[in-house]
Amino acid sequence: MKKGLLFLLIIVLAVTMNVSxxxxxxxxxxxxxxxxxxxxxxxxxxxxxxxxxxxxxxxKKYDEYNLKVTVESTGGSVFNVNxxxxxxxxxxxxxxxxxxxxxEGTADWADKGPQKDLRAVFSxxxxxxxxxxxxxxxxxxxxxxxxxxxNIGNPGSGNRGNAIDALENAGINWETDIQAEGLxxxxxxxxxxxxxxxxxxxxxxxxxxxxxxATAGRRKVKFIxxxxxxxxxxxxxxxxxxxxxxxxxxxxxxxxxxxxxxVKATLCTSAKVSDDIVYAITKEVFENLEDFKALHxxxxxxxxxxxxxxLTAPIHDGAMRYYKEVGLK
Numbered sequence: 001m002k003k004g005l006l007f008l009l010i011i012v013l014a015v016t017m018n019v020s021x022x023x024x025x026x027x028x029x030x031x032x033x034x035x036x037x038x039x040x041x042x043x044x045x046x047x048x049x050x051x052x053x054x055x056x057x058x059x060k061k062y063d064e065y066n067l068k069v070t071v072e073s074t075g076g077s078v079f080n081v082n083x084x085x086x087x088x089x090x091x092x093x094x095x096x097x098x099x100x101x102x103x104e105g106t107a108d109w110a111d112k113g114p115q116k117d118l119r120a121v122f123s124x125x126x127x128x129x130x131x132x133x134x135x136x137x138x139x140x141x142x143x144x145x146x147x148x149x150x151n152i153g154n155p156g157s158g159n160r161g162n163a164i165d166a167l168e169n170a171g172i173n174w175e176t177d178i179q180a181e182g183l184x185x186x187x188x189x190x191x192x193x194x195x196x197x198x199x200x201x202x203x204x205x206x207x208x209x210x211x212x213x214a215t216a217g218r219r220k221v222k223f224i225x226x227x228x229x230x231x232x233x234x235x236x237x238x239x240x241x242x243x244x245x246x247x248x249x250x251x252x253x254x255x256x257x258x259x260x261x262x263v264k265a266t267l268c269t270s271a272k273v274s275d276d277i278v279y280a281i282t283k284e285v286f287e288n289l290e291d292f293k294a295l296h297x298x299x300x301x302x303x304x305x306x307x308x309x310x311l312t313a314p315i316h317d318g319a320m321r322y323y324k325e326v327g328l329k
Contacts, residue, residue, distance in 0.1 A: 037091070095266070105257065121316055126242055126262050191212065211252075
């Protein structure tokens with residue numbers, strides 16, 4: 001009798017364990033949750049809200065894709081590429097020029113060589129190489145930066161490379177002709193208002209929180225044009241002329257738009273990231289483009305066609321699957 005009861009208890013226990021585990025050797029029907037992170041840039045730039053806009057759109061379909069997208073503020077383009085290649089980030093916002101340099105193994109990747117696992121997903125807003133100076137500094141042209149304290153951006157940012165290109169194009173040696181500072185973009189506006197720097201460069205989409213902050217202080221500031229860049233544009237195909245709309249910054253001393261040049265912001269990833277994940281992100285942004293554009297003024301001019309421009313690295317297979325489905329490729 002006791003042996004029979006013990007045997008029955010063993011059977012009940014085995015059945016219970018089998019049911020709770022979904023059956024011996026069987027896989028659960030519940031899809032595994034997936035988490036990915038987008039590396040952006042400083043919180044005052046457009047990269048951070050751009051990453052937030054992507055995550056907001058995609059996370060609405062969490063139940064469908066079982067995919068959660070989060071955003072991380074980072075040091076910018078170079079950091080993002082390196083973190084993607086190291087597997088520390090799945091996605092990153094990267095300037096189109098930095099994407100080209102990483103793929104080719106030049107500039108910051110000259111020692112590491114071509115980053116052949118880098119993949120493009122889509123491009124976003126144009127980013128203008130922007131130079132702002134205090135009115136009392138006497139800076140009216142880029143040539144006037146000689147002898148001044150100028151923030152060119154933190155090491156590892158695309159901003160820094162663009163600033164150096166602009167300075168060299170104007171015949172200025174950034175190491176000897178100016179006192180170059182390496183502050184993050186999020187610190188520059190306050191430093192300008194505090195009188196600790198005379199000017200700063202920032203490659204960013206407009207309107208930008210940094211320049212909103214800089215124009216809201218007591219110290220009067222203005223945008224400085226960056227012109228005579230035809231040779232620079234001929235040398236680097238990823239650069240194009242652009243301008244900074246005066247209407248975005250009514251507190252600046254400028255009364256007209258400011259001429260400059262720029263690049264495009266792109267979303268990049270690694271060849272090692274799942275096709276399904278990249279497909280889901282691409283599809284949700286493209287199929288909800290009007291809602292996406294409403295999330296930041298810098299996105300206002302986006303079209304599906306323009307979002308395939310400025311992509312130097314190969315397009316990820318997951319993104320390409322969507323583009324072929326809808327006839328964009």
